[in-house]
Amino acid sequence: MKILRMIGRGIRDAIKSVFRNFSLSLASISCITITLIIVAISIILSYNVTNFTKEIEKDLTIVVFVNNDATEEDIQNINLELKKIENIVQKETIYKSKADVKKEMQKESEIFNSVMEEWNNESNPLKDTFQIKVKNVEKIKDTAKKIEKIDKISVVRYGEGMVDKLISAFSSIQKVTYGAVIALILVTIFLIINTIKLTIYSRKREISIMRLVGASNFTIKIPFIIEGIILGLLGSIVPVLIVIFGYPYLYRVMNGYVFTPLVTLITPTPFIYTIVAITIIIGIIVGMIGSSSAVRKYLKV
Amino acid sequence: MDIIRLKNVKKQYKNGTTALYDLNLNIEKGSFVFIIGGSGSGKSTLMKLLYREEKPTSGQIIVGGINVAKLRNSKVYKLRRKLGIVFQDYRLLPKLTVYENVAFAMEVIGAKKQEIRSKVLKSLEIVGLKSKIHNYPNQLSGGEQQRVAIARAIVNNPKMLICDEPTGNLDPEMSMEVMKIIERINEEWGTTVLVVTHDKEIVNKLKKQVVTLKDGRLVNNKAKGTYDNENT
Numbered sequence: 001m002k003i004l005r006m007i008g009r010g011i012r013d014a015i016k017s018v019f020r021n022f023s024l025s026l027a028s029i030s031c032i033t034i035t036l037i038i039v040a041i042s043i044i045l046s047y048n049v050t051n052f053t054k055e056i057e058k059d060l061t062i063v064v065f066v067n068n069d070a071t072e073e074d075i076q077n078i079n080l081e082l083k084k085i086e087n088i089v090q091k092e093t094i095y096k097s098k099a100d101v102k103k104e105m106q107k108e109s110e111i112f113n114s115v116m117e118e119w120n121n122e123s124n125p126l127k128d129t130f131q132i133k134v135k136n137v138e139k140i141k142d143t144a145k146k147i148e149k150i151d152k153i154s155v156v157r158y159g160e161g162m163v164d165k166l167i168s169a170f171s172s173i174q175k176v177t178y179g180a181v182i183a184l185i186l187v188t189i190f191l192i193i194n195t196i197k198l199t200i201y202s203r204k205r206e207i208s209i210m211r212l213v214g215a216s217n218f219t220i221k222i223p224f225i226i227e228g229i230i231l232g233l234l235g236s237i238v239p240v241l242i243v244i245f246g247y248p249y250l251y252r253v254m255n256g257y258v259f260t261p262l263v264t265l266i267t268p269t270p271f272i273y274t275i276v277a278i279t280i281i282i283g284i285i286v287g288m289i290g291s292s293s294a295v296r297k298y299l300k301v
Numbered sequence: 302m303d304i305i306r307l308k309n310v311k312k313q314y315k316n317g318t319t320a321l322y323d324l325n326l327n328i329e330k331g332s333f334v335f336i337i338g339g340s341g342s343g344k345s346t347l348m349k350l351l352y353r354e355e356k357p358t359s360g361q362i363i364v365g366g367i368n369v370a371k372l373r374n375s376k377v378y379k380l381r382r383k384l385g386i387v388f389q390d391y392r393l394l395p396k397l398t399v400y401e402n403v404a405f406a407m408e409v410i411g412a413k414k415q416e417i418r419s420k421v422l423k424s425l426e427i428v429g430l431k432s433k434i435h436n437y438p439n440q441l442s443g444g445e446q447q448r449v450a451i452a453r454a455i456v457n458n459p460k461m462l463i464c465d466e467p468t469g470n471l472d473p474e475m476s477m478e479v480m481k482i483i484e485r486i487n488e489e490w491g492t493t494v495l496v497v498t499h500d501k502e503i504v505n506k507l508k509k510q511v512v513t514l515k516d517g518r519l520v521n522n523k524a525k526g527t528y529d530n531e532n533t
């Protein structure tokens with residue numbers, strides 16, 4: 001109960017002080033706003049990149065064609081060699097004999113069905129195959145080269161040639177954004193420290209009297225920390241609105257994908273609510289870090 | 302029982318000035334003590350050590366059972382809640398009314414609203430300012446402002462009242478009025494009172510314990526002292 005009364009008082013004081021030092025508060029709020037907009041965009045970008053990287057990875061398969069003259073033993077050997085390659089997801093390696101492939105294709109279409117009807121094991125022009133998934137898509141080229149070296153293998157084929165380049169480009173973009181976000185957060189914290197410092201300064205007399213009559217340090221610090229949180233919350237309003245209205249709009253305009261249906265966007269709901277929550281939490285944390293360090297530095301109580 | 306115990310207390314400020322040399326002093330609970338001495342003799346320094354505004358360079362200070370010399374900054378509030386402190390310059394908050402200034406001392410330690418109301422009114426009644434609760438400090442005389450400060454100092458029922466030249470800015474008549482209130486608090490509530498003062502007349506008239514400092518040393522400690530013979 002006592003602590004609630006203290007926090008109530010803290011909120012009242014904090015709101016007063018945000019308005020009393022309005023211009024500096026506004027500067028902090030704007031800074032938080034800009035930071036959070038960029039943070040939100042980076043998070044959206046990052047989630048989407050991760051999302052379609054996963055999607056692509058799911059589809060990205062290396063197909064190994066076994067030579068027609070390969071014996072049972074050769075196939076066993078290929079299997080063993082594949083097991084030695086690090087980047088292969090061993091559990092998902094699928095062997096399909098040419099008869100299996102034929103059956104599958106027959107099922108898929110009526111035309112195939114009628115044409116392939118007449119093939120027997122000798123005249124079947126298809127090949128035995130291994131379908132392989134890789135752990136790290138960025139290294140798919142390396143893995144393919146290693147597989148090519150195995151005996152009795154003709155062709156190694158993997159998905160779109162551009163995909164791995166695209167993914168590594170995305171991951172560089174992600175790294176650059178992270179750097180920018182961290183720099184922006186630091187600038188914002190610096191501004192908040194200065195805002196709170198001014199508040200502390202304007203209330204020096206009050207603070208010294210609080211000390212004198214036996215207020216605990218915690219009580220004295222509460223209003224300043226709440227002020228930081230309020231700045232963070234006010235700063236997150238615009239970014240939150242941008243996320244809530246901007247992302248679904250973008251999603252609609254782009255029909256849910258970027259350039260090619262291969263690169264799909266995450267559906268807006270409930271995705272945007274996650275982003276909104278993260279944005280607000282970051283706003284609050286940045287506000288709190290700023291005010292706490294100001295309090296530590298300038299309120300030697 | 303002693304509420305204050307100082308043992309071999311020395312205070313040297315950072316700039317090298319030594320304000321107190323090897324001070325030994327015990328004050329009994331419930332006493333009324335005047336601290337006198339010339340300018341720069343270390344009276345304010347002694348008070349600051351007691352309410353832990355300053356830390357001693359060496360020696361032991363016990364106030365109300367708290368080891369003040371070793372008290373961590375974050376625990377100072379525990380000491381302050383046992384003390385009421387009054388200064389020459391009143392230290393009121395100009396934007397708060399008389400009532401709010403006194404209530405402030407209870408609010409910041411988390412008291413309940415009803416409790417605040419009754420205790421604040423009672424304190425203001427004791428200092429005779431119940432009719433001016435809605436005034437702001439700049440609408441009061443010096444003596445009235447000092448009485449508000451006293452009301453604030455006693456509102457949390459402290460064990461001890463520390464006053465550093467409470468009548469320093471007041472004319473003789475008002476000085477006596479303020480000092481009478483402090484005396485009453487001591488007599489009626491048993492609150493231990495320490496008063497630093499330069500006011501000869503008051504010291505001589507009230508006939509209380511008098512502790513005299515000179516150049517940072519205790520030179521006299523008399524039960525019913527006067528200003529004249531212990532002069533500095």
Ligand SMILES: Nc1ncnc2c1ncn2[C@@H]1O[C@H](COP(=O)(O)OP(=O)(O)OP(=O)(O)O)[C@@H](O)[C@H]1O
Pocket residue numbers: 314315316318319320338339340341342343344345346347
């Ligand atoms: N914060 C400080 N830093 C350095 N020296 C100080 C400080 N405060 C007091 N002094 C010095 O310590 C000595 C004692 O000062 P103190 O304020 O205790 O005297 P006092 O007895 O209260 O004097 P007065 O009657 O004028 O108020 C003085 O020489 C003073 O200059």
Ligand SMILES: [Mg+2]
Pocket residue numbers: 344345346465
């Ligand atoms: Mg002094």
